[in-house]
Amino acid sequence: MNLSAPLSFAFATLISLAPPVFAKDEVSPDGVKVDKMSSLRNLVSEEELEAAAAQQYNGMMQQARQQGALAPDDHPEVQRLRKIAKDLIPHAVRWNERAAQWKWEVNLIGSKEINAFCMPGGKIAFFSGIINNLKLTDDEVAIVMGHEIAHALREHGRERAAKSGLASAGARIAGLGLSAVLGIDPNLAGAATGGLANLTMLKFSRDDETEADLVGLDIVARAGYDPRAGVALWRKMGMVSQSNTPQWFSTHPAGKSRIAEMERHLPTVMPLYAKAKGVQPTALPPYQTNVKGIAPIR
Template sequence: MKKMKHLVLCLSLLAATGLAGAQDAGKRVVQDGIAVEPLSRARKFIPEEQLNQAAAQQYTQMMGQAQQKGVLLPPSHPEVRRLRAIAQRIIPHTPRWNELATKWEWQVNLIDSKDVNAFCMPGGRIGFFTGILTQLKLTDDEVAAVMGHEIAHALREHSREKMAKQMGTNFAARAGGALISGIFGIDPGITGTIASYGAQFIGLKFSRDEEREADLVGLDISSRAGYDPRAGIVLWRKMAALDKRAPIELLSTHPGGETRIKDMEAHMNLLLPLYARTKGTTAAKLPPYRTNVALR
């Protein structure tokens, strides 16, 4: 009888996961002029604390391996200092999109690698690869656009939602197994299970809607921090130009295209005034945006 009750609870949880995702899909709310999907109820099936612990463990392991290989750049490195200074300006504006960000243990590190990539794990653990800085010749505004984009994925809990849905699929296959017992407090092995999902953080592919959210929410927080949102448009044009010569990893997990650029352009009427305010002027009086390379 006890096992039967557990099975019923498992099937109910699985149904709830699917139902929550279905009910949330397609509904948008508008915040600061930006339409976003409400945070999915499905994500609640992955405890935030355990997810952040898994992310912290993976991040620490990744940085430890980089240090052993001599590719983790020290805090004194000029580019590390630049990244951390930009993050310090952006982070105070993150709670407006997720109040839990006030409790995150933010970290910013730079790995010496040709990879054109960056990421932000749940809990505010940010990683950049030198390739994205050198190959794209990013200005501070463009670095802020990248950083804001990656932070926005964490703020909007895109990883947590996807993992919750993947967990639901696993429940269907393993109903009555050790994982489900763990969910109901019988088996403490749930932490290890969530940690296994942690391995997917960096390579996780997001949908176009999630990328749109990350673009706009990221530019919102970077604009409030005093970085020009027009850099986001230039950034994606730079990446598209580079990708024509050699496919880059960042675009393999971030669908690109003119549609995203047009969406950013359509929101400049909201974003530019935020940036202009930090400069003590108006959007109409802002000078043209200047990058440091010629774009074709």
């Protein structure tokens, strides 16, 4: 960061005055374990980042509505997404106590984009393209949603903003000049106003992506969704990417190593899933997705 001395002093003061950390690292003796979060995120006010996210999200939804792209509340896919979110959200608080205060929202935008996101503060949106093109099962929707929720819970956006040196001395979010890497429809992305960053376009590091995968698997398993669906999801993504490169894929790098990391942690999360289903792990049948060419996952 290229900071002036006064600004550096202001940042140091902000850290020293920061309230106790709400997001947690090792939250229980079972489930996945992750590294401690970077203290750099304290350079950015969580309240102001969440307020900025809410402003942008509301603007995007309003613009989508004006374009006839926002699915109504009674749409079957909206109801499915919200039901899955309702199952996952109670298991989010164990990772970040602020999640209990978030005003969660889940919406569906009609678009061919293979994309989904969760903004800081629990603002979730799916694009119909990711559901339709990948023929997502409920378990696979949960994997996508859990992963995106995990980014918000682990405050990756807050950390990215801080590392970019884009917080003011008062922790005011101001013009985060970040590249449009998530492929949001520019007409919808333009809904972000007031010079604020479009938080749906934030690219996370590979470590952040891995952490979101693992925390997402933990949340999904506790909610009673099969974490093995994550392996099937990325195999589906690999099949789709043979003909084109979906935007969600480009910002969520996959490949054999990512699938292998998820498989490596299945023994940790499968007992959580079995407990949620009320059976012994050995009684769980293999996970079978709905696309030919993907073998059952044990």
